[in-house]
Amino acid sequence: MTLSKKIINAQVMEKNAHLFSCPICSSGMELRDKSQLVCSNHHSFDLSRHGYVNLAPQAHTTKYDKALFEARKTIIESGFFNDLLNYITETVSAQLASRKEGVIVDAGCGEGSHLAMLLSQLAEDVTGIGIDLAKEGIAVSAREYPGHIWAVADLAKCPFQDGEIDAILNILSPANYAEFTRILKPGGLFLKVVPASGYLKELRHVFYDDEKEQQETEPVARVAAFFETVKTTRITYDFPLDNELLATLIRMTPLTWGASDDKIEKALRMNISTITIDFEVITGINK
Ligand SMILES: C[S@@+](CC[C@H](N)C(=O)[O-])C[C@H]1O[C@@H](n2cnc3c(N)ncnc32)[C@H](O)[C@@H]1O
């Protein structure tokens, strides 16, 4: 008999329920009847049909909807992020090398592909937990990548006990450094990916007249204020793509939100055949 995705995900959650803290009262949690995460003050959170848990039931819907996450998944599967992911895998493997097991949290995991790909390269006893405020992303994650833990949760109030996590990934997502340092073990790894100046520059020329955009200011300085042994690595490459993939890329990137159909049409007519990928990876070690 094949186990349902809900049961597969519930089994992993049951084994690791001690890592969680209640988002309402911060007390310890356990999984009851493979269907509810319950705290010692009886706050309870049901597992969904595919076995994710919603620990932020009050969360408003975000701009990230199902279509956007499906587009993101197509782009990730095309190999768009592969060089970046190889670097992340090497860095996390080196960090976990001396330990037999470990727990990795992807804070702002989106539709889960990055974390799932990383876990597929690591030893089996590494536990992966993806959290995101967008339920639509977590729903795709739990359905597509069973065997890991997926939770709708706010990274500004991470639903985990203090000092239990070996590594945190924070890829193109907002950060909360006080929370990240609280949940990481001493010596744990923090890895943040931010777009660098050349990222998608071919599209930026069309969608941004003034070349300015909202980004976390001074991310390296902010990481350095909380972590030690801070390192930055620039990862830059050109990625070839056809018009169909370009259209999907335009759908997936926040860069184009609110853009008129005219601008989207213009970008598609420009015969862009390669796109610049340019990231800065910032790593730090928890004190
Ligand atoms: C650009 S997407 C990146 C997603 C994924 N890491 C990737 O690279 O495909 C940013 C993500 O941050 C999530 N996010 C924004 N604010 C958040 C918060 N306070 N807590 C958890 N996730 C959040 C969004 O829902 C979205 O999935």
Ligand SMILES: [Zn+2]
């Ligand atoms: Zn509680």
